[in-house]
Amino acid sequence: MAALLTNESAPDAGSSAGKGPVGRSPGRLAWLRFKRDRVGVLAGIVVLFFFVVGLGAPLISLGYGKDPYTPYATPGNGLLTDTGFPIKPNGGMDGDFWFGIEPHTGRDVLMVLVYGIRTSLLISVAVALLTTVVGVVLGVTAGYLGGRIDYVISRITDTLLSVPSTLFILAFMPVAWASYQAVGQEVPVWVRVVSMIGMLALFGWTRNARLLRGQVFSLREREFVEAALVTGAGPGRIIFRELLPNLWAPILVLATLDLPAYVTAEAALSFLGVGIAQPTPDWGVMVQNGSGLISTDITYLVFPGIAMILFVLAFNLLGDSVRDALDPKGSR
Numbered sequence: 001m002a003a004l005l006t007n008e009s010a011p012d013a014g015s016s017a018g019k020g021p022v023g024r025s026p027g028r029l030a031w032l033r034f035k036r037d038r039v040g041v042l043a044g045i046v047v048l049f050f051f052v053v054g055l056g057a058p059l060i061s062l063g064y065g066k067d068p069y070t071p072y073a074t075p076g077n078g079l080l081t082d083t084g085f086p087i088k089p090n091g092g093m094d095g096d097f098w099f100g101i102e103p104h105t106g107r108d109v110l111m112v113l114v115y116g117i118r119t120s121l122l123i124s125v126a127v128a129l130l131t132t133v134v135g136v137v138l139g140v141t142a143g144y145l146g147g148r149i150d151y152v153i154s155r156i157t158d159t160l161l162s163v164p165s166t167l168f169i170l171a172f173m174p175v176a177w178a179s180y181q182a183v184g185q186e187v188p189v190w191v192r193v194v195s196m197i198g199m200l201a202l203f204g205w206t207r208n209a210r211l212l213r214g215q216v217f218s219l220r221e222r223e224f225v226e227a228a229l230v231t232g233a234g235p236g237r238i239i240f241r242e243l244l245p246n247l248w249a250p251i252l253v254l255a256t257l258d259l260p261a262y263v264t265a266e267a268a269l270s271f272l273g274v275g276i277a278q279p280t281p282d283w284g285v286m287v288q289n290g291s292g293l294i295s296t297d298i299t300y301l302v303f304p305g306i307a308m309i310l311f312v313l314a315f316n317l318l319g320d321s322v323r324d325a326l327d328p329k330g331s332r
Helices: 026-036 038-053 059-064 111-143 147-162 166-176 189-219 223-230 235-246 248-271 285-291 299-326
Strands: none
Touching: 026 038, 026 299, 038 059, 038 189, 038 299, 059 111, 059 166, 111 147, 111 223, 111 235, 111 285, 111 299, 147 189, 166 189, 166 248, 189 235, 189 248, 223 235, 223 299, 235 248, 248 299, 285 299
16 A cells, blocks of 8 residues: 555654655554554553563563462461461561462462463463454455355354353353263363353354454445456455455454453453362452452452453553554544
8 A cells, every 4th residue: 555645754853854754654654643642552561561471470480489389388387377368467478478378278379360360361362363363254254245145144143142141151161061070070271271262252253243244345345346356356355455454453453452351251250160260370260269358368359350450451441542543533
């Protein structure tokens, strides 16, 4: 696409006046608009911090000298009471346990929280990628081809949107795990993770597909698509060379807004007992455990609660900033 000349493409400071205005691509202009949004930049730094912590959890564990599974405190070593609660104030926070001690288990709260970030982001990113890919494929296919294909995809979308997803998942998960529970075996972690990703993705692609279907309906009537048809371009070329380049902005915005929603959905399912379970570190599991300790050790609930609020808020603000940068005519 030809470079655009706008007021935002004024020459940088220090450039010679004889060079005239500098041409910049739409992507470059979007990046410049994003950099001017201080809230968006700060939100991006916070999101990047969470991803770095999640990916670097093993290195943090190595430097900190503790892991999220070992019980470092017991009633016998003077760190926990006979009922399993930290003896020291503020949940047992001190120089050895920066965020305190997990009641009853004696694990280090900081390491459980750090590895919980890793678990939540792994599941949420996988679901966001799946829903984006499936939504793009089905939405673009339905919007461009139309006819019976559009009718079938639209009816499937309407059916899934009419199902209360949370209630369905609550009812389906125990059935899916019945073969393990029938023999008294603990459900493996990978089975829980795959089940959650599959269920969240099953209901999550519908919104993306419906939005992109409407976008394609609008784009396929544009002059550049008609010109490609006149030159003999096939459906594949029109979709990949003409339509998708004009859809990457809404796709990116959808992905940035979907991921924090899946973080909270994963935590909610774990809180309700159909997601990740002990001893696997997870934000939802920590909130579930902490909800029963409000009157005895509220400190334990504070850290996962604050972490989840910060991440979701930062990602939502980042999504808003990305949308504004890609669509300067829109309003926040």
